[in-house]
Amino acid sequence: MAGIQTSTVQMDDGVHLHVKLMGNDEKRPKPLLIAVHAAPGLVTLAEPEAAFAFLSDNFRVLVFDGRGSGESDITGSYTHDRWIRDIDNLRRWAGAEKFVLAGHSYGGTICLDYAVRHGDRLSGLILRNTWTHGIQLMMTALAAVLTDPRLKVDVARQLRVWTGALRDDRDYEEAMPEILPIYSPPGDSSSQMLQFAAYHSATQNFAFNHNMPRFDVRHQLKDIKVPTLVIVGRHDLITPVVFSEEIARSIPDSSLAIFEHSGHNPAGDESQKFQKTVLEFLTTSVL
Template sequence: MFIEINGCKLYYEVHGQSDEKDTIFFIHGGPGLGDCRGDVTTFKHLESMYQLVFLDMRGSGRSADVPPYTHEQWVKDIDGLRDRLSIDSIILHGSSYGGFIVQEYVLKYPERTKAIILNVTAPDNQHHFEAIDNALKSEKSTICKEDLKRLFAGKVQSNHDFRTLYGAILPLYTMKNDIEAQQEKLNQIYFHYQTHNDAFHKNLETFDLKDKLNEIRVPTLVVAGKKDWIVPSKYARSIANLIHHSTYVEFENYGHSLVREVPDVYSDLLQKFLMGNLTGNLVVDIN
């Protein structure tokens, strides 16, 4: 379905009825190349227990290209959709860049937030420097240093350029190097290069929430992959250390795409957390 929020036509889906159930908003990562389809596939089985809301963020997926592409605007869009759906408070799940936006949301609207789940994300932009080094050292990618820095600096020149650059680093995201699956994924992406450029060149230059995270009081689950090349697990752990009484889970043998690679295990942990049956720190050691 489409809805106009704050002057922008947004694509969204609602799975399950509210019926006094909690509502989970899923916020995807990868501004300009991510969308909600992966989360719909992974989490739609939870609709019998929760009302699920999935959306393509402004400037991503099937939603319209209407600037500004800022953290402030994306937060306003999420809250605008919450309001239009007549939901008083929500649970938010954010992966990667989506985790940045979820942190921003709960800090702006704590009274409208029941709980947050932060998956493979960070409290600031310092991980990007380490990610560039990790990519250049890896044998799974042949991208040159100049192109990689241009990608992370938000200096992509076109959607075709964006596709080429992202395709060169796509093998880094999963543990199994499945070329056919990677090509299929690449072919399905809606590329919006200007959204990416604004996110990486404008927003992330000043992104740093470390001094504010101790203000968060809602139940918080932080998940990391020990083999994550782009957001190493130490950054997620720093979030958990800064948010009082948060729960931290680290997947020993997985990286940035752990949600897609072990969806059943992840969903089980998510449900246990939301039911209050998961606390403290946990290491998940599966292959």
């Protein structure tokens, strides 16, 4: 593996983001991949780092804590417009005209918005366990956590999570352990989700009370022309297979990979197959 560079990068509005760039090699220029983490206000760059570090022999892999997450500034705005500008700032900071964009779960929605607006800047798109319609996701996720027999939840607290009405960081911290099993395939309750956690309830609240009610790219998917890999776990109850089937059916140059033994995170549940699938896509469609 080539060098790993950890940096604090200033955005155009003065906010500082915590960034890690893997595979940087001044002697051998490599294409850039930017990976966007899931769950703003909860998950950190450690999640996409774990998923995509294996590519650093062939790519420069850039991961970052989104604003309001991890070690980045807890400063808004947290809109998708702002996320998109941040991604473009990081693209320019890394010196790339075109790049591969990858997103997991909520990060995938930001990637879809980016691809709809700036597809000409992409050489590839990787979407993992994501969705196209915010309200549909909110209702699906809430229904899943309230009806799954494995879970014993505080109903009012889960309603606050999925509608963006958390009281404070402690409220968020108490809500997430209640639902961990729902992210894993049957018979496996060892979700890795919270090993990446850093609770910032204000970020989560904005994502689900402002961004998600406005997010809907269903009718714009046909306009995404970049080669796209769509990944989903067969047992994902938060973003079920039908969500990814819709994406793959609607984006012209796309392929769908269903991981039969995975839940919400195929990169962790079936890591070897995930790495093989991603590398084959990048080798045949991007490199």
